Amino acid sequence: MASTTTTTGTETVQGRRHQGPEAGVWLERKRSLGDQAEAKAAVPASSLLHNPGDAGGPRPRLAAAPRQPPAKVPARRTHQEEFAEVLNPMRQSLIYLGWVLLMQIGRVRDFLDRFFGLHAAGSAGKGGVPPIVSDSQDFYTRRLYMRIVDIFNRPITSAPGAWIDVAERRREGDPCREHPTPTGRTRRCLNLGSYNYLGFAANDAYCTPKVVEELRRSGASTCSPGADAGRTEGHVEMEQVVAGFLGVEKAFVYGMGFATNAFTIPTLCSKGCLVLSDEMNHKSIVDGVKLSGASVKVFRHNDVRHLEYLLRKSIVEGQSRTGRQWRKILIVVEGIYSMEGEMVRLSEIVRLKKKYGAYLYLDEAHSIGALGATGRGVCEQQGVSPRDVDVMMGTFTKSFGSCGGYIAGSAALVDYVRAASPASYHATAMSPPAARQIVASLTVISGRDGSDRGGEKLARLRQNANYFRAELMRRGFHVLGDMDSPVVPIMCYYAAKIPALSRMCLERNLAVVLVGFPATALCLSRMRICISASHTREELENAVEIIDEIGDRCMIKYIGERKAARLATDEVGGNRDTRLVSSKSI
């Protein structure tokens, strides 16, 4: 289970540029490489002395104690280290210069507009009312975001399956304030942007008839919160099925995924509690923590040592003004971070929380149904028992084709959350057809419908994701994330490449999502691709070819192909001297 960033075998890359390895063969190769590495590393140091000519292994260390456990495959590099290698000072300066130019051009245009009175400044209030926002407040929106707004908010006119109909739009009116208007034409694109990991977003032979039947029987809405009159048998069954799937005692379901985090965290924490939150946590968690009034400390992304340091420091120092003990300490992490594509270091964090007596809140929005041999999420993927995670949270929007989110854990926890959460009393209960979709999709995934479609979907998702990631890495793109993760971010770094990539992809009928500042750091814009089990290998191969061409034109192949191949051997051979960066890209 060693997770390395690149896993292409050396034999496949040299001399065979356009033949990607078959996923099954490739997976075997990955495992065999990993086994080779472990076998080499497990050789006791003393035997290396007898074979001084044995090139390619770790350097023999004469003082190595034979009692030590066999060294693992070298720890994979963090994304920050990779960014630091790719972003040399010249590239960073160019990125800064790009943003400076954009801001200054925006300022000049604002000045000219005001000088010549061309466009109404701000949202000028009518009849003596002050404007809603002043010019400087929405400067970024008007002068930067609206320049490239045609790559965001694209309306879709079909279900978001493997293929999606994207409405074409044209710009008219004030370019700073008017969104483009649809022309009426649509374009059928390969859908690489929707969270459709298991393919339940489109019509499903098992799920959709059941959903329609439930719609006819129970209507589109319960028209009542769960505590009043909104809790149907369907909801009870859904919560039981979810709890059974996750391997916990009970589950409580919200109608909205964002609200699950934003209203459960205030239920669990309040003033006097401490929340240790990962740097890259989702906005729903950040908002939930703010709403709770608890103290928050942010630890560097996936940095377990920093988390331990903060834990120790906080426990020793206590609350900030009084020095009293914290009422409770909650560590909040995500299963897969959607902008990084990488997984949390769950076993180490569980070890930490047991050592220091903290609670663990795991947000599995992107990992439930997508990771693990049977789709049970990051706990199964990393071999952690679900009993070790105090609060398991997840959403049904990604892998299950529905809406809403769940909180799962021990019976005491879930009963308390059900009694204290505002969703029970004030939020309308989940729509019955959506609840039925959840039950139906979980039935398919766990194989209870009598077929093995669930297992097939999971296997196909894993193969698709690994193939796509490995293939793009082989071609020299800087791809983030762990193996088996269905989220594949491709770095493009420069601000100007964001609209270029998106528009070129749309012309070639690829629907992709590009993200830049302020959703990501200033220098770290990326294209975030979500792989689905409903993509066929042929579709992904075509997509890779298209992205390859576009990547060449936009020069986002920051890791040269030869260097990518050498990186694969580095992980095994232990030679850390190679530089990562290709000189072909600006």
Added chain:
Amino acid sequence: MTKTLQKSASSPQLNANVEWVNGTAFWTFYVTIVLALWLCLSILVPIGLAWTYANLIHNAVSFYLLHWKKGTPVYYDQGKYDHLTFWEQIDGGSQFTSNKKFFTIIPIAIFIIATNSSDFREQPLLLNLVSLLAVLIAKMPQMHTVRIFGINK
């Protein structure tokens, strides 16, 4: 010591408006911009006064951007930093960080070069000195969130 994108192993910067100042190439970029400014000016004005012009323009622009403009362009900050200038947002408001020292030294260095290249004549020296003092006083830790006479509150 692993190379990272931030200058040192600092705590996470949550203010997206200013976290890029901690990037490894930012100082290089800033010095390059100042030199580029001087190069352009040395074409347009007498060479002895080029650094003086560079000093005045740099101080005026950096005063506006660092000490006058408040808030962030990031809409989901919800106005958290709307009362803070860029200088006050850097490094979460802590004083005497290496970024702040760098920003303080650059105008002093430009001042020294400018006065030397104008041969310490009175008029350029006085102008340079006044603009330097304006910029330096604004950077003093005692001036954190101080608004003189309520200007720019």
